[in-house]
Amino acid sequence: MQSSMRNILRLLLVVFLLSLIAAVSQAEPALSPPPVSDMNIVVDTLHGKVIEDAYRWLEDDKSPATRAWIAAQNEYTQAILESLPYQKEISKRLAELIKTDYVSTPHEKNNRFFMYKRAAEQDQYSIYVRDGLDGKDRLLIDPALIDPEMLSSVNIVDISNDGEILAYAIRRGGKDETSIKLLNISTGAELPDSFPEAVYFGFSMTGDKNGIYYAPREDNGSHIYYHQMGTPMSENKVVFGGEYGGESALGCQVSPNGRYLIITIYHGSAGSNEYFYRDLAGGDEIIPLTEGIEAFFEDRMAGNIMLLKTNWKAPNGRILAVDLQNPARENWREIIPENDAAMKGFSAVGGKIFVNYLENVVSKIKIFDLNGNNVGEIAFPSLGTVSDIYGDWESNNAFFNYSSYHIPATIFH
Numbered sequence: 001m002q003s004s005m006r007n008i009l010r011l012l013l014v015v016f017l018l019s020l021i022a023a024v025s026q027a028e029p030a031l032s033p034p035p036v037s038d039m040n041i042v043v044d045t046l047h048g049k050v051i052e053d054a055y056r057w058l059e060d061d062k063s064p065a066t067r068a069w070i071a072a073q074n075e076y077t078q079a080i081l082e083s084l085p086y087q088k089e090i091s092k093r094l095a096e097l098i099k100t101d102y103v104s105t106p107h108e109k110n111n112r113f114f115m116y117k118r119a120a121e122q123d124q125y126s127i128y129v130r131d132g133l134d135g136k137d138r139l140l141i142d143p144a145l146i147d148p149e150m151l152s153s154v155n156i157v158d159i160s161n162d163g164e165i166l167a168y169a170i171r172r173g174g175k176d177e178t179s180i181k182l183l184n185i186s187t188g189a190e191l192p193d194s195f196p197e198a199v200y201f202g203f204s205m206t207g208d209k210n211g212i213y214y215a216p217r218e219d220n221g222s223h224i225y226y227h228q229m230g231t232p233m234s235e236n237k238v239v240f241g242g243e244y245g246g247e248s249a250l251g252c253q254v255s256p257n258g259r260y261l262i263i264t265i266y267h268g269s270a271g272s273n274e275y276f277y278r279d280l281a282g283g284d285e286i287i288p289l290t291e292g293i294e295a296f297f298e299d300r301m302a303g304n305i306m307l308l309k310t311n312w313k314a315p316n317g318r319i320l321a322v323d324l325q326n327p328a329r330e331n332w333r334e335i336i337p338e339n340d341a342a343m344k345g346f347s348a349v350g351g352k353i354f355v356n357y358l359e360n361v362v363s364k365i366k367i368f369d370l371n372g373n374n375v376g377e378i379a380f381p382s383l384g385t386v387s388d389i390y391g392d393w394e395s396n397n398a399f400f401n402y403s404s405y406h407i408p409a410t411i412f413h
Helices: 003-026 064-082 087-098
Strands: 042-046 049-053 107-109 112-118 126-131 137-141 152-159 165-172 178-184 190-198 200-205 211-216 223-228 237-241 248-254 260-267 273-279 297-302 305-310 318-323 333-336 342-349 352-359 362-368 374-378 398-403 410-412
Touching: 107 152, 112 137, 112 152, 126 152, 126 165, 137 165, 152 200, 165 200, 178 200, 190 200, 190 211, 211 248, 223 248, 237 248, 237 273, 260 297, 273 297, 273 305, 297 342, 305 342, 318 342, 333 352
Parallel strands: 200 248
Antiparallel strands: 042 049, 107 112, 112 126, 126 137, 152 165, 165 178, 178 190, 200 211, 211 223, 223 237, 248 260, 260 273, 297 305, 305 318, 318 333, 342 352, 352 362, 362 374, 398 410
8 A cells, every 4th residue: 555545544543543542431331341362371492582472372363262262352343443433434534545546666677667556446456567668558467357256466476587477476365375377478378387375485587587496485494496487397496495494484586687596594583684696607506695694684686796785783774795706705895884874775776776764754865876976865855755766777767656644655767
């Protein structure tokens, strides 16, 4: 949902909660207490620390006990909401505000622009493509045709560098797992290659479109696999993994220039990860990059240069440049140092680095070259919120989404 819509809904929520407080305070007799949530303590020992969890039983969302708990909570909540003055008026107004047209920030591949669109009367987003900036939007994937009951959604997973193949995921009933299919953009025909339901932490086509690297979550130690296009799934090969337990997740992505396979290992939810890579033009060796550093890294590629935003020795964030042709740690360069503003995100587009800072609760985007020289800043019409810059290192097109409390979400090119 657009950020301006979120701002409006926040304000309405405040009004709603104030009405709830007023209604509760004037209620005669006093409201009955909420349904009791049973405590069934489960004890875990993690890294030598004992952790008690009284509500682990609620994680089984299909158990009769959990379903009964949900039903009781819903019944209690609904009884309070229905007693509120102006409840119907508030619900009607919220419904009117939610029903708006939506267009996402586009992603470009070879002068084709891919985006999500949803008309005000529609429940789910569809995937569209536009051939050229001034072309007409063309519907590619309509979830209503996949699931007439509209219990499924679709999202873009990957796009080939030439803009000819779209990999899209189908999520049924809101569950975590998705299945992935491939579509020929020019013909509209589905390719025979399809991937079963799983939680995918990585899915990326090679530069020549001959294969796909993908990383499904596996309980006993995840792997990264390689699928040769046009071959059975049973012939897929393991590329990496297996030695990491179920608490770690593996991600993978082919660099935009098609040269490198970038591998990320996420260690639980503690905020640390590790990077490895493989030179697809130079054999099968998997090369460790940030192994052993307890910090969080996020990458963008600028040709053969990997740009790493990290909190390593920099709580507010800094950006390092690593030449993958000469990756030894002593050769890393800090090109954008930490400063007083929090570094929220960054992009590598059109030969420049765009850094999204949050300073005094206000978004600012500063522009740097590959040597870290500040070459400009994007000006905004008022205090507001801006997305990261979307685009490719080799492209001159960049997009971002901006909104404020009085300016609706707007896509800028």
